[in-house]
Amino acid sequence: MNEQLISHIKQFVSPPDEDLKLLFEDVEYKVLNNKEFLLKEGQFCKFQYFVLKGCLRLYRLNAKGIEQIINFGIPNWWITDLDSLINKIPTQKYIQATKQCEVLKFSRVHLEKVMETSPAICNYFRILLEKVKVADQRKVEYSLNFSGEELYHHFCSKNPAFIQEVPQYMIASYLGFTPEFISKIRGKK
Amino acid sequence: MNEQLISHIKQFVSPPDEDLKLLFEDVEYKVLNNKEFLLKEGQFCKFQYFVLKGCLRLYRLNAKGIEQIINFGIPNWWITDLDSLINKIPTQKYIQATKQCEVLKFSRVHLEKVMETSPAICNYFRILLEKVKVADQRKVEYSLNFSGEELYHHFCSKNPAFIQEVPQYMIASYLGFTPEFISKIRGKK
DNA sequence: GAAATTTCTTAATCATGATTAATTTTTAGG
DNA sequence: CCTAAAAATTAATCATGATTAAGAAATTTC
Numbered sequence: 001m002n003e004q005l006i007s008h009i010k011q012f013v014s015p016p017d018e019d020l021k022l023l024f025e026d027v028e029y030k031v032l033n034n035k036e037f038l039l040k041e042g043q044f045c046k047f048q049y050f051v052l053k054g055c056l057r058l059y060r061l062n063a064k065g066i067e068q069i070i071n072f073g074i075p076n077w078w079i080t081d082l083d084s085l086i087n088k089i090p091t092q093k094y095i096q097a098t099k100q101c102e103v104l105k106f107s108r109v110h111l112e113k114v115m116e117t118s119p120a121i122c123n124y125f126r127i128l129l130e131k132v133k134v135a136d137q138r139k140v141e142y143s144l145n146f147s148g149e150e151l152y153h154h155f156c157s158k159n160p161a162f163i164q165e166v167p168q169y170m171i172a173s174y175l176g177f178t179p180e181f182i183s184k185i186r187g188k189k
Numbered sequence: 190m191n192e193q194l195i196s197h198i199k200q201f202v203s204p205p206d207e208d209l210k211l212l213f214e215d216v217e218y219k220v221l222n223n224k225e226f227l228l229k230e231g232q233f234c235k236f237q238y239f240v241l242k243g244c245l246r247l248y249r250l251n252a253k254g255i256e257q258i259i260n261f262g263i264p265n266w267w268i269t270d271l272d273s274l275i276n277k278i279p280t281q282k283y284i285q286a287t288k289q290c291e292v293l294k295f296s297r298v299h300l301e302k303v304m305e306t307s308p309a310i311c312n313y314f315r316i317l318l319e320k321v322k323v324a325d326q327r328k329v330e331y332s333l334n335f336s337g338e339e340l341y342h343h344f345c346s347k348n349p350a351f352i353q354e355v356p357q358y359m360i361a362s363y364l365g366f367t368p369e370f371i372s373k374i375r376g377k378k
Numbered sequence: 379g380a381a382a383t384t385t386c387t388t389a390a391t392c393a394t395g396a397t398t399a400a401t402t403t404t405t406a407g408g
Numbered sequence: 409c410c411t412a413a414a415a416a417t418t419a420a421t422c423a424t425g426a427t428t429a430a431g432a433a434a435t436t437t438c
Binding site: 186 | 389
């Protein structure tokens, strides 16, 4: 049983103790060094990771070999490759620590069993997915209506601490820009 | 009880009959005329609609008053404004029929009760949300790696029937392009 | 602390797709 | 069927942000 995850869950639902007990029947606590991988292209993703500490990134290599960051995994959030996980296909992505991390590793097989048994835990993940959907939708809306410069400044103002923690080229990649473009923005005035 | 929705649900989960009975305890069958609205800017969205027949669109007006289509609702799919629904804030969006439609209208309050009671129904929505997340992620990936022309041709090849059903300017809007740009592409060769 | 690698910057050029504006074609309503 | 409105087209111009190519600065490693 991990208090940090339990308190995260209890922000959204109120599961009976036996549901939590079931959830934690199959979990692994892992410490990762900077640059260590949890997933590499070609593998089948079979786990969902809850980030306790540190930061990870989910990224892919495009046709030109350029890294495209899809998501960051920050504390109290989940990271996995859903496409590989639910469609049971080899992943095209990488999950890598961007600093030293602590994560909880849950197998998808076990989580599916838990979700089928416990309405509360199922609702917990359903609620998170709904929140992610809204966040994604807002992100698309922003990207349609603001310039790259505005998007960058908006991201920095919303995540002042975060931008200190990862290299600038990763912010560029996450926002879908080239590192040169971010430099250009920062070079202004 | 509606057979079409039940068979959709049973593609993903196997709910006991009493869960389905509970689900259908509060539902309204609605027929919509072309251009009829289910939601308008400023309202609080309190319903989720399952599309039986026809086609609807979820869109917003940007700062310049231009329509931006966020999603289409096609048969056997759900449509709502999740942001307004879950955050209980006035919507900035419109849901409008693009042709004559039949929908099932479920109140969010009721659906939340059902999801809290029935692991199967909760899992049904959780599975749909996971699929949507994967689809959204793939869409972003495409948009980063293909030109507008490629995206348009790809969309047409994947949805040959659909593009016959809605005006071209709506396809443009959904893909995030101007109608002029789609015309330009089509005018080539 | 020097060397090597990684990260960031600068600047010129280029391509994609928006904008503007006018016109044509299609569809719908009376 | 005729008119009005809606939808699609065409073409010229423009802005954003990618690409390319150096080079500078910062970090890491030995």
